[in-house]
Amino acid sequence: MRWIIGGFLSLHLIVKPCVLADGEEENEGVQLPPGQCGLYLAPSSLPFAGLGIYSGTVVPEENMLNDYIGGTYPGFENEKNPTPLWTDIAIAIADDYKALPYRGQQKHPSWLGYVWPRKKGAMSHIWENDAYPEPNPALRDVDPGLQKADGLWFFIDDYTHLEHQEYTPRLRMNAFVPGIASLANHHHELANLDRAYDVSTTDYAKQDAPWDAGAGSFTPHHSMQYVTTQDVESGMELFIDYGKDFDRHIIKRNEQLRVMQGKKKHTIKGFADKIGRDWDILDDKMKNECPRELATEKAKRDRLAVGYGDPDAVRERDRVDRSTMIAEELLLNYAYGHPDSSMLLVPNAPMANFINHGGKEEANVQIRWPEPLSKTGRLFEWAYTRSKEDIYDDGFESTNHNAWLKDHPIDVMEKSGRLAFEYVALRDIKDGEEIMIDYGDLWDDAWYKYQRRHPYARAGYFRHSIGVPEGFYPDNWLNVSDKYEIAELKDLENNPLEPGVALPMTYAHNGKAVSPKYGYVIGLPKGLSDRFLEYSERIGVIELYRKLLTEQVGFQLESDQFTTYKPGTLTNTSTSEDMEMEFFAQKYKATQYKFDMHFVAAWNEAARKSVIDGLGDVGFDLALQGLGERFGYDRMTCFHASWMGMTHCDQAKMHSDIYATNDKSWNIIFPLITVEGTDAELNVMAEDMNVIIGVHYLKDVAYAMGDFGYHQTRPSRWAKDDLKESETAPIRVVFGAYCSQID
Numbered sequence: 001m002r003w004i005i006g007g008f009l010s011l012h013l014i015v016k017p018c019v020l021a022d023g024e025e026e027n028e029g030v031q032l033p034p035g036q037c038g039l040y041l042a043p044s045s046l047p048f049a050g051l052g053i054y055s056g057t058v059v060p061e062e063n064m065l066n067d068y069i070g071g072t073y074p075g076f077e078n079e080k081n082p083t084p085l086w087t088d089i090a091i092a093i094a095d096d097y098k099a100l101p102y103r104g105q106q107k108h109p110s111w112l113g114y115v116w117p118r119k120k121g122a123m124s125h126i127w128e129n130d131a132y133p134e135p136n137p138a139l140r141d142v143d144p145g146l147q148k149a150d151g152l153w154f155f156i157d158d159y160t161h162l163e164h165q166e167y168t169p170r171l172r173m174n175a176f177v178p179g180i181a182s183l184a185n186h187h188h189e190l191a192n193l194d195r196a197y198d199v200s201t202t203d204y205a206k207q208d209a210p211w212d213a214g215a216g217s218f219t220p221h222h223s224m225q226y227v228t229t230q231d232v233e234s235g236m237e238l239f240i241d242y243g244k245d246f247d248r249h250i251i252k253r254n255e256q257l258r259v260m261q262g263k264k265k266h267t268i269k270g271f272a273d274k275i276g277r278d279w280d281i282l283d284d285k286m287k288n289e290c291p292r293e294l295a296t297e298k299a300k301r302d303r304l305a306v307g308y309g310d311p312d313a314v315r316e317r318d319r320v321d322r323s324t325m326i327a328e329e330l331l332l333n334y335a336y337g338h339p340d341s342s343m344l345l346v347p348n349a350p351m352a353n354f355i356n357h358g359g360k361e362e363a364n365v366q367i368r369w370p371e372p373l374s375k376t377g378r379l380f381e382w383a384y385t386r387s388k389e390d391i392y393d394d395g396f397e398s399t400n401h402n403a404w405l406k407d408h409p410i411d412v413m414e415k416s417g418r419l420a421f422e423y424v425a426l427r428d429i430k431d432g433e434e435i436m437i438d439y440g441d442l443w444d445d446a447w448y449k450y451q452r453r454h455p456y457a458r459a460g461y462f463r464h465s466i467g468v469p470e471g472f473y474p475d476n477w478l479n480v481s482d483k484y485e486i487a488e489l490k491d492l493e494n495n496p497l498e499p500g501v502a503l504p505m506t507y508a509h510n511g512k513a514v515s516p517k518y519g520y521v522i523g524l525p526k527g528l529s530d531r532f533l534e535y536s537e538r539i540g541v542i543e544l545y546r547k548l549l550t551e552q553v554g555f556q557l558e559s560d561q562f563t564t565y566k567p568g569t570l571t572n573t574s575t576s577e578d579m580e581m582e583f584f585a586q587k588y589k590a591t592q593y594k595f596d597m598h599f600v601a602a603w604n605e606a607a608r609k610s611v612i613d614g615l616g617d618v619g620f621d622l623a624l625q626g627l628g629e630r631f632g633y634d635r636m637t638c639f640h641a642s643w644m645g646m647t648h649c650d651q652a653k654m655h656s657d658i659y660a661t662n663d664k665s666w667n668i669i670f671p672l673i674t675v676e677g678t679d680a681e682l683n684v685m686a687e688d689m690n691v692i693i694g695v696h697y698l699k700d701v702a703y704a705m706g707d708f709g710y711h712q713t714r715p716s717r718w719a720k721d722d723l724k725e726s727e728t729a730p731i732r733v734v735f736g737a738y739c740s741q742i743d
Contacts, residue, residue, distance in 0.1 A: 037056045038055070038056045038057060038068070038069025039053055039054065039055065039056060039069055039183075039238075039350070040053070040054040040055075040056055041053055041054075041183070041379070042054060042379070043379075043382070043383075043392035044185050044237060045237050046185055046187065046237075047254055047257070047258075047391075048253070048254055048257045049185045050383060050386075050417065050418065051183075051379070051383050051417070051418075052183075052184075052185050052237045052238075053180070053183040053184050053185075053237070053238050054235060054236065054237050054238065055069070055232050055233070055234060055235070055236050055237075055238055056069065056234060056235075057069060057234050058231075058232065058233055058234050059228050059231070059232040060228065060231055060232075061228050061229065061230050061231050062227060062228060062229070063227065063228050064196060064199075064225055064226070064227055064228075065180070065193060065225070065226045065227065065228055065232070065238075066086065066087055066225045066226065086350060086351055087222065087223045087224055087225050088177055088178060088179035088180060088181065088224035088225075088350060089177070089178065089219050089221060089222055089224065089353060089354075090154045090173075090175040090176070090177045090200075090219065090221035090224055091175060091176045091177070091178075091219045091221070091330055091331050091334060091353075092154075092156065092173045092174065092175055092219065092221070092330060093115050093123075093173075093174040093175065093176060093329060093331065094174075094327070094329060094330070095327075095329065096122055096123050096125075096174065097123075097125070098112060098123050099112065099123060099124060099125065100125070100692055101125060101651070101715075102125060105483070105484045105691055105692050105693065105694075106690055106691055106692070107124070107144075107689075107690050107692075108124065108143065108144045108145060108147065108690055109413075110145075110413065110414050110415060110416035110417075111346070111413075111416045112124075112145060112146070112147060113143065113144070113145020113146055113147075113416060113417070114145065114146065114176060114182050114348060114416060114417065115146060115174055115175065115176050116146055116149065116152055116153075116154055116174065116175050116176075116177060116181065117146060117147055117149070117150075117174050118153075118172040118173050118174050119150070119172065120147070120148060120149070120150050120243075120245060121147050121148070122147070122174055123147060123174060124144055124147040143249075143253065144249070146242070146246075148242075148243075148245045148246045148249050149186075149242035149243050149245075149246045150242075150243040150245065150246075151186070151240055151241045151242040151243040151246070152177075152181060152194075152195050152240065152242075153172050153195075153197075154172065154173055154175035154177065154221070154224075155169035155170070155171055155172055155173060155200075156169075156171040156172075156173045157169045157170060157171045157202075158200050158201060158202045158221055159198075159200065159201050159202065160201060160202050160203070169197075175221070176331060176346070176348075177224055178347060178348040178349060178350065178352065178353055179224070179348070179349065179350035179351075180193065180224075180226050180238070180240075180350070181195070181224065181240070182348040182417075183238075183348070183349075184238045184239060184240045185237070185239055185240075186239065186240060186241065186242040186246060186247070186250060187239040187241070188241050188244070188247040190239050191229060191239045191240055191241035192228055192229055192230045192231075192232050192236065192238060192239055193226045193227070193228060193229065193232075193238055193239065193240050194226065194227055194229050194240065194241070195224065195225075195226055195227075196225045196226060196227040199223050199225050200221065200222065200223045200224050200225070201221075201222055201223050202220040202221055202222070203220050203222055204220045205218070205220075209461070210455035210456060210458060211455050213447075213450060213451035213458070213462060214462070215461065216330070216460075216461030216462070217330075217333055217461055217462040217463075218330075218333065219330060219334075226240075327460055328460075328463040329463075330461075330463075331346060332344070332463045332464070332465055333462070333463060333464065333465070333466075334346055334347070334353050334466075335465045335466065336367070336465060336466045336467070336468050337465035337466070337467070337468065338467075338468055338472075338473040338477070338478065339442060340473075340478040340479050341409065341473055341477045341478050341479075341480075342409060342480075342481075342482040343409040343412065343413055343477060343482070344465055345421070345468075348417070352423070355423070355435050355436060355437050356434070356436050356437075357436065357437065357438070357439040357443065357444075357466075358436025358437060358438060359438055359439075359444065360438055362436050363426065363436050363437050363438035364425060364426055364427055364429050364433070364435065364436055365423045365424060365425055365426060365429075365435055365436070365437050366423070366424055366426055366437065366438070366469055367421045367422065367423060367424075367437070367468065367469065367472065368421060368422055368424050368469075368472075369402050369405065369421055369422070369472075370401075370402060370420060370421070370422055372398075372401045373398055373401070376420055376422060377398070377401055377402065378398055379420075380402075380418065380419055380420045381398055381400055381401060381402070381403060382396060383417075383418040383419075384403050384404055384415055384418045384419050385400055385403050402419075404419045405474045405476075406474075406476070407476075407510075408476065408480065408509040408510050409477050409480060409482055410482055410484065410507075410509045410510070411509070411510055412477075413482070423435075423437075437466070438467075439466045439467055440466065440467020440468070441467070442464070442467055443464050443465070443466060443467055446462075446464040447462065447464065450462050480509070481509075484507060484509070484686075484691055484692075484693045485507070485508040485509070485693065486505045486506065486507070486508065486514065486521075486684075486693055486695060487505075487506045487507065487508040487511065489505075489521070489695060489696055489698065489701075492521070492698050492701055496523065496526075496700065496701075497521065497522070497523025497701065498523050499523050499524060499525045499526070499619070499622045500522070500523060500622040500623070500625050500626040500629070501522070501523040501626055502520050502521070502522045502523075502623075502626035502627050502629070502630040502704065503520065503521055503522075504516050504519060504520055505519040505520065505521055505684065505693075505695075513687075514684065514686045514687065514691075514693060515686060515687035515709070516687070517663065517687060517706060517707065517708070518663075518687075518704075518705055518706035518707055518708060518709035519684055519686075519687075519704075519705065519706075519709060520627070520630070520703075520704040520706075521701055521702070521703060521704070522623045522626045522627065522668070522701070522702040522703075522704055523622075523626065523700070523701065523702075524619070524620070524622065524623060524670060524700045524701060524702055525618070525619035525622055525700070526700055527700065528618045528619055528620065528670070528700050529670055529671060529672055529699035529700050530699065531617075531618040532614065532615070532618045532620075532670075532672060532735060533672040533673065535614045535617070535618070536643065536672060536733075536735075537571070537573065538571070538573045538574060538578065539567060539568055539571075539574055539578045539581065539610065539614075540566075540567030540568045540569065540570040540571045540573075540574055540578065541567050541583065541600055541643055542672075542673075542733065543567060543570040543571050544565055544567040544570060544583070544585065544600060545598065545600070545643070545645040545731055545733055546731065547570070548585060548587075548598050548645070549596060549598065549645060549646070549647050549729070549731050550729075557585065557586070557587035557598070558587065558590075559587055559588075559589060559590040559591040559592070560586070560587065560588065560589060560590075561586070561587055562584050562585060562586035562587070562599075563584065563585060564582050564583065564584045564585075564603050565582070565583055565584075565585060566579060566580070566581065566582055566583075567581075567583055567600075568580070568581055577606070577610075578610070580606055581602070581604065581606045581607035581610055582602075582603040582604040582606075582607055583600050583601060583602055583603050583607055584600070584601060584603045585598055585599065585600045586598065586599045589653070592653075593649075593651050593652050593653055594649070594650040594651040595646055595648060595649035595650060595651065595652055595713060596646050596647055596648060596649075597644060597645070597646045597649070597652075597713060598644075598645050598646065599642050599643070599644055600642060600643040600644075600645070601640070601641065601642035601643070602641075611641055612638070612641075615638070615641070615737065620737070623668055623670075623702045623704075624636040624638075624739060627666060627668075627704060627739075628741075631663065631664075631741075633664070633741040634741075635741055635742045635743070636739055636740070636741055636742075637739060637740065637742055638737045638738065638739040639738055639739070639740060640737070640738040641735070641736065641737040641738070642735075642736060643672075643733055643734070643735050643736075644733065644734050644735075644736060645673075645731055645732065645733040645734075646713065646731070646732060647729035647730065647731050647732070648716055648729060649713050649714065649715050649716050650715055650716075651715055652683075652712045652713040652714070652715065653712055654683070654685060654692075654710050654711070654712045655710065655711070655712065656705070656707075656708050656709055656710045656711070657705065657709070657738070658705070658706060658707055658708075658709065658738070659707060659708060660707060660708075661706075661707055661740065662707075663706055663707055664740055664741040664743070665706065665707070665738065665739070665740040665741070666704045666705065666706050666738070666739050666740070667704070667705045667706075667709065667736055667737075667738055668702050668703070668704045668736065668737050668738075668739055669682075669702065669703045669704075669705075669734050669735070669736040670697075670699075670700075670701065670702040670703070670734065670735055671697035671698070671699055671732075671733075671734045671735075672733045672734060672735055673731060673732050673733040674697050674699075674732055675730045675732050678716060679694060679714060679716060680694030680695050680696045680714050681695070681696065681697050681713070681714055681716075681732060681734075682694070682695040682697065682703065682711060682712075682713065682714055683695070683711060683712045683713070683714045684703075684705070684709075684710075684711050685710035685711065689710070694714055695714075697734065
């Protein structure tokens, strides 16, 4: 199961928040009357930041923001409610292991961009053992989000009462925090908000496990409030300082986006850079009032793809055992979902996560998608469909309303924070009446069965997503895989490529190229893999592998050691010429990467000539011809070639063999010996440098990786330690050739 996080207040589309009433002084705070908007969602005044959150009133420096914008709730009266009527919650994310190399196919799932880590990079493991190095920012199209942030902290052992003298929370937690902490953008210098750490509390509502069924089913972390660090004017965008490392990352990212945009700089309009206030003034019809759509449209949602319940304690050869799940995240209880879809929708608007279950009888609101051409619809159409380098233009033509409903769930889950749904009233709602929603029959049934069990018979805390109305999830979101797969490889066994045809690897779910620059499959002549295997057997290379990979006497290499052999002497099929050929063998970084990969390649001239002739004899020239026709090459040649063989892989390095050759060089690989029934053998990194796709080797198909074509040997589920004493690990062998256009 994966999720999407998001959710927003019913806010104006245009970057024009409410204006001050006549006679108000900007240096005095203005607490809002009932019915007036306190926060507005609109395109950020910062470049490339997407949506931002704006204040609808004046808040002086060193004052609680929540005190001033609390008037967004009906019935607000200072005399009756001396404390803010709304604050945010924090939902702990218990498991660090949500992303590669431990889980899933992404280094930075989009939903983790909204989770504040307990320490920088707590949920990002790409640097561990150098398995997933960070590529140059110029090559990466995905942000690590809050995984580089340390601007806010949240604590498991937060205050449990308002009398917290002589006590300081110390146990930090990963936390999804809807509201201000999710919606306010980062700016190191213009930050005007910080978290008020001394007012948050934990409240377990007197629910004690195991006796009370509700224990552990809701977050106890409440009263997340924010204090102004400078005067906030009406119409000013709200910023939080996410920390120095995050700031450095944003600077590098924006430099690259400006190059993509074709501009040297982006002019920021509005208070953010102290430029005039003309853009703040709303026309008369919009002054001091919330958008007039439906009275209960308080929360617009934007979602984010999340996977729930990941194992933390169970490990297998330095990797979490992905087949084991010891629990489910609490966040699941705040997510909306469908039983036939892998995607969950999680609100990140203030207040939205407080809406309780009313069942069919008491529910007074329901969720819906934004109406065509509504303010919300246009705002999120831009947010969802824009490219990162796009600048908001209020005059854009609306042509793709609720675009996410047409997309595959995989594509939707990559865009957390960029889609929305609304809450609408099912009937007239009285002043002071609690807002409630129907969680659905499946939730009802699950809760009924759970709470009726004997306290000691309950398996963990209650976990269940909130149901969505019938028809809310489109058909294309249902009964589809959330796994990234390559379309060509699913079809090639039944519909093989014609020899010499080179096609870009494309995603099975949307038909888009994994990388139009460097990831290709090439059809080889039928039987080429087997014919080259026969050649490799004849000259003794395969027998050499059998001895190397079983570490027979005289063939035991240390990590990174290499030596030369005459493999022709190991078989009775070799000719006298074969016996004179020398090949070197290297056991490559076995200690560092925990696999037994051995490279074997020609050492003397006789061996080099034999390999080149062998490739020509089996028809490998057609692979070069296919690339040449695809890219306009006319003088392709191979300058190095080698066999690669192994029995197991617990970890390998994501790497690129070819850099900056102006798309004129390729690493072309085809299989000779594969192992049936195992996982994919090769990992390919998509062009966004974030998604990893497993590739099954197919005979008579070559796999071509060009400039910056990041790939790795895929970790296998089995290793030598898994075998019985009488068993020998099966070997797998591929052949690779480095080829280039010679100008």
